[in-house]
Amino acid sequence: MIVTIDGPAGSGKSTTARAVARRLGFVYLDTGAMYRAIALAFLRNDAEATADGARTLLPDVHVNVRYQEDEMRVFLNGDDVSGAIRTVRVGNMASQISALRSVRDKLLDTQRRVGGEQAQKHGGIVVDGRDTGTVVFPDADVKIFMVADARERARRRLEQYHRQGEDATFEEVLHEIEERDEADRSRDIAPLKRAEDAVELDTTTQTIDEQVDFVVDRVAKARTQQA
Ligand code: DC
Numbered sequence: 351m352i353v354t355i356d357g358p359a360g361s362g363k364s365t366t367a368r369a370v371a372r373r374l375g376f377v378y379l380d381t382g383a384m385y386r387a388i389a390l391a392f393l394r395n396d397a398e399a400t401a402d403g404a405r406t407l408l409p410d411v412h413v414n415v416r417y418q419e420d421e422m423r424v425f426l427n428g429d430d431v432s433g434a435i436r437t438v439r440v441g442n443m444a445s446q447i448s449a450l451r452s453v454r455d456k457l458l459d460t461q462r463r464v465g466g467e468q469a470q471k472h473g474g475i476v477v478d479g480r481d482t483g484t485v486v487f488p489d490a491d492v493k494i495f496m497v498a499d500a501r502e503r504a505r506r507r508l509e510q511y512h513r514q515g516e517d518a519t520f521e522e523v524l525h526e527i528e529e530r531d532e533a534d535r536s537r538d539i540a541p542l543k544r545a546e547d548a549v550e551l552d553t554t555t556q557t558i559d560e561q562v563d564f565v566v567d568r569v570a571k572a573r574t575q576q577a
Contacts, residue, residue, distance in 0.1 A: 351376070351474035352465065353569060354483035357496035358542060359530045360503030362553040363478040366496070366561045371476040373566055377417060377468045381479035381486065382444065383424045384457050386435035387413045389443035391426055399446040404453055413457065415464045420472075436514060438526070445530050448480075449537040461486050474569075481540035483548050491572045493548035494565055502554050503527050 353370065355363045364380060371378040391411045397403040414425045423432045434440070447453050461477070465487065469475045477486070483493035498506075504524035511518050534542040544550060549568060553561050 351492070351569065351572070352469055352487050352490040353474065353476045353492040353494070353565065354487055354490040354545075354548075355476065355478040355494045355496055355565070356480055356483050356542065356544070356548070357478075357494075358498075358503065358534065359527055360507045361496040361498045362506070362556075362558070362561055363496050365558055366553075366565060367476040367478040369558060369562045370565045370569075371474075373562060374474060374476075374569060375472060376474035376476055377420055377472050378422055379415070379461070379465055379468065379475050379477040380422055380424075381457070381461055381477060381482055383422070383432070383435060384413050384415065384461065385444040385448045385453070386440050387424050387426045387431050388453055388457070389440050389447050390431055390435055392447055393440065393443055399443060399450070401450055401452065404447065404450050408452055408456055411456075413460060415460070417468070438511070438516060438518070441530075442526075445533050449533070449539065451539050454540055458486060476565075480534055480542040483545035484543060485540045488545070491576070492565070492568045493545050494568065495544035495548040495550045496561075497550060497552050497554075499554040500524065500527055500531070 355367045357363050368378045388411060391407060392399060395407055397407040412427050416423050423430050465475050465477055483490055504520060504527050507527060508518060508520055508523045551564055
């Protein structure tokens with residue numbers, strides 16, 4: 351069973367995906383973390399976020415995913431960077447380099463391989479990102495497209511930054527969210543968009559439990575249909 355959850359930054363994808371995976375005994379695959387790992391490599395090597403920059407850098411960049419007690423960890427050239435990738439700077443670089451075809455091509459195979467292996471092993475995966483229902487797993491069993499009002503998403507992101515000890519104002523985060531939305535939607539390759547067969551879930555006024563129930567219910571329906 352493959353469940354994809356796509357949507358803009360701050361719509362609640364990762365919190366929901368992680369909780370759905372836990373509830374169903376599946377594992378969670380965070381594709382954004384993989385883009386962030388490559389972004390960290392760009393930053394550490396002072397590489398330009400261009401096709402030329404990627405051509406020089408990418409042959410020496412290896413991103414992998416492993417599960418430790420069913421928790422996803424992301425590795426850059428063998429080092430666990432799961433913590434180091436959670437900064438605003440890395441997020442901004444991830445947004446830029448995720449528009450490059452060579453970067454997307456590099457990650458696509460790994461996402462499919464890890465997703466396939468884990469789905470086999472655990473009976474299912476929940477994967478989140480921007481293009482997981484459109485490009486990575488176009489035949490997924492359940493596809494969700496999560497949306498939420500930009501101000502609500504900014505409020506959630508700000509809370510997350512504060513929890514992580516990062517300093518930011520509401521206006522800065524709102525601006526960052528709006529810019530990110532525009533960049534993710536308007537890029538030529540794998541833009542953020544709802545797959546035709548995805549169900550839209552607006553989380554603006556929903557609690558996490560309601561979001562999780564909604565997705566779990568969809569999975570149950572898909573299982574009944576497949577049985
Ligand atoms: O979800 P996130 O903030 O960790 O993602 C970081 C960036 O990676 C985001 O700006 C868009 C990009 N991304 C992508 O292009 N495709 C995905 N499947 C996941 C993330």
